[in-house]
Amino acid sequence: MPVITSVRSYDVRFPTSLELDGSDAVNVDPDYSAAYAVLEADNGERGYGLVFTAGRGNEIVAKAIESYGARLVGLELDELVSDLGAAAKRLVHDSQLRWLGPEKGVSQMAAGAVINTLWDVRARREGKPLWRLLAEMSPEEIVSAIDFTHIQNALTPEEALEILRAGEVGKAERLAELAANGHPAYTTTPGWLGYSDEKLVRLSKEAVAAGYDMIKLKVGTSLEDDVRRMRLAREAVGPEIRISIDANQRWEVDEAIAWTNALAEFDPFWIEEPTSTDDVLGHADIRRGVAPIKVATGEAVMNRIIFKQMLQAGSLDVLQLDSTRVAGVNENLAILVMAKKFGVPVCPHAGGVGLCELVQHYSFFDYAALTGEIGWKRVEFVDHLHEHFVEPARVVNGSYVAPVLPGTGAEMVAQSRDRWVFPDGAGWVELRAAGRI
Template identity: 50%
Template sequence: MLHKIINLTVRDVRFPTSLQQHGSDAMHSDPDYSAAYVVIDTDLGLKGFGLTFTLGKGTEIVVCAVEALAGLVIGKPLQEIVSDFRGFYRLLTSDSQMRWLGPEKGVIHLATAAVLNAVWDLWARAEGKPLWKLLVDMDPKQIVSCIDFRYITDVLTEEEALGETGFLMHENQMLKEGYPAYTTSCAWLGYPDQQLQQLCTDALKNGWSKFKVKVGADLEDDKRRCRLIRQMIGPNNTLMIDANQRWDVGEAISWVSSLAEFKPLWIEEPTSPDDILGHAAISKALAPLGIGVATGEQCHNRVMFKQFLQASALQFVQIDSCRLGSVNENLAVLLMAHKYQVPVCPHAGGVGLCELVQHLILFDYICVSANLHNRMCEYVNHLHEHFTSPVVIRDAHYLPPKDPGYSCEMVESSVKRHQYPEGEVWKLHRT
C-alpha cells in the first residue's frame, strides 16, 4: 500500500494554562500551552497526526511555516518518503529559498518537526505499531538511513552510527515496568508554598521519587522553596532545579553554588540555550559541588547538541520531540549522546510532549543505551485528556504505548474548542 499523501491541514490550538500559572518559570511568566497541530490525509483514508509545541502567542507564525512546507509533502506516497527518509528530511530542511529562514532553527524547524512528526505517525499507523516498536523492529541500517549526517560527521559517521544501535533484550522489561519518570508538576514558579507542599505530599503518596523545582527569579525564594521540598522528599529522593535561561554565566555559577546545600542532581538551562562555551564553564565550576548541567529543550539542532557533547558542556541531554527535526534528528542526538556516554533525560510536559517523547526514550533504552542510571523522562500531569491515546503512568513510570502511531492525535472536540481565536474556549475568555 502506497498511502499517497493528498492533503495536509494545520490548526492553531491553544490552552489557557496561564490562568492558573501552570507552566510558569523564571522566563515564561504566563505561558498558554499551545500547538501547531497537523493532520495528513492519504488516498486510502489512513491519517497521520503531528504537532509542535508552542507557548501561545506566535503559534500562527508556525502555522504559516507549516503551510509553506506542505507543498513539499502533498502528493508524495508514504513509501517514497520512508524509503529515502534522509533525502526527504533534507528536502524539507534544505530548500534553497527557505533555508535562509533557519537553517534548521526557530520557527521553520518547529514547523518541520510538526510535519515530520505527522509523517512518522502515519508510518507507524501504516505498520500497525506504536512508533517506539516501529523503531525497535528496524535494523540498524534502516535507523541510520533516516539520519542526515550533514555537519556531524566529525563526531559521528554513518559507519560509526551503525555500531551505536542494535537489538537488545530489554523490551520485555519495559513492557512490564515502564520507563522511569520524574515530575515537574509540583513546583512551577508561580505556585504558592502551600500548593507546592500539597502537590508534593500527593506525589510522594503516588510513588514519585524525583522532583524538579523552578528557580531563578529570586535567590531567597529559591532557597526557601528548595529547602521546603528537600525536607519533604528527604535526602534519598532526587531533586533537580531549572532556571529556564535566566542567568549570565558568572551569575549562574554563584546562584547555583548558593543552592548546593539542597543537593540538586542538575541545574537545567542555567543560561542562553545557544551558549555552548558558557555551559561548559558552568559545568566545570559546578562539577566539584556534584551538580550536573542539563539542557536541550531549546537546543535547536543536532549541530548544537554535537558541540555541547564535544565541549563537555552538559551532563544530561534533554531531547525534545518538537524542537528538533522529529524522530530523524533525535536519532542522531541519541547516537551521539551514546558515543559520549552522556545520559538522555527527555524534556516533556507542554502539550503532547509526554505523548511523543516517551517513544524516543523507549527506543533509546531498548536499542541504544541499555542503561537506567541517572536516566528518567520528564512528566507533567496536565492536558493529557485532549489526546486519543494519552500517556499511561504507573508507579512513576511511563508504560509503553500500545496503540499504533506516535500518540499525538488529539480529541477532535478538544481541537475545535481550543482553536485560536475561533474556538469557544477563547470566545469565552474574551467576553
C-alpha cells in the first residue's frame, strides 16, 4: 500500500508586470504566480495541484501548502484517493487549522491545492482527464465528494443525487460531442486596461477572426476611458459579438449601477465583479439596478456558503467559479450542483497561471453530466503562460479542445517551474542582472 512521503510546494512567479498583461482597475501590476503543490508517495506516484496568485504573497500560500500537506504525510494514499470526500474534510475541517479561515483566503486555497493533488492521483490512476473522470463517476460518488456543511438549506444530498441522476440521460452522446468539438470559450485578451486603443481594436478584431463570439473588457478606472474603449470595441466587433465588462470589485453599490448603466448604450452582456465579492446583498441590488445587463461574479468568492447566499438572494446571472479559490475539486462540485439547482449558468474564471488548464474541466463536466446545456455559457480564455504546462489549454476556432492527458491539468513543465521559482530561479536572476527588476 503506497504511503505519502511528501507534499512539496514551490513559489513560482512569472514577471508579467513588466508587460502590463493582466492589468485591471484593481490588479494594476500582477506577476502571475502559482503556489505549486507536488505530492509524492513511496511507490513513485505523484499528484499536482496549484493556487493562482498575483505575485507578492505567493510565498504565504506556498507555506500554507506545506502545512496542509504535512497533515497527509505518512497516510496511505489508497485510502485517501478512494474516499475523496473524507480526504477533503480531513483537511478543510482540521480542528486547529480551521481557525485560519474558516474556509476562506490563504488557508482555503492551500487546502484546495493539496486536495487537488489527490484528485490528480485519482485521475492518473484511472487514465482520464479530470472532466471525464468526474463525468463518469457515479452520482453517488460525486455526492459523497461534496461537503454539504452549511449549505443544506439550499441543497441536500438527496437533491444533489436527483440532479446528478437526471444528468446521466444523454451523457454518453455529450461526452463524445465534447471530445470531438470541445466547449466554447470567450477571450479577455483584448481588454486589459494597460493596452492602447490601437491594441484594443486590433486584438478585438483578431478575436472575432479567431472564432470567438464574446470578448471582455476591463473597466472601472475612468468612465470617460471606458466609454471610449467600449465604443471602439463595439465598432470593431459589430453588434452580434457579445462584449462583457469587468470592474474587478472597484465600485461601491450605487456607483456600480450608475457606471454600468452609463455603458448600456454599447450593449454589454454582463458586468463582472461590480463590487466587493463578499457583498451578497450588494450584488442583488446591483442586479436589480442594471437589468437586463447581467451580473457575474465568482473568481474571488471564497466558498460554497457565499455562493449559496448569492443564489438564494438572486445576486447573479452568471456564476464564475475559480478552480483555485475554493477547496479543490470537491467544493467546485458543490458549487456546480447548487448553480444547476438554482438555474444559474456557470462560466468559469480563467487567465493567470494554470486557470485555463484547470477550469475547462468543470465546464466539460457541467455540460456532460450536470446541465446538458451550453447555450451562451463560455469558458474564459487568456492566451498567455500556457507553454509552462504539460498539457497546455488549447482553443481552436473559439472553443476549448478537450484535454486528453490523465490528471487535473495542473502539472507544470519541470524546466518552467525551476526557471521561475522565486526569487532564485534562473529567469529571475537574469532579469535582475539585466536591470529589468
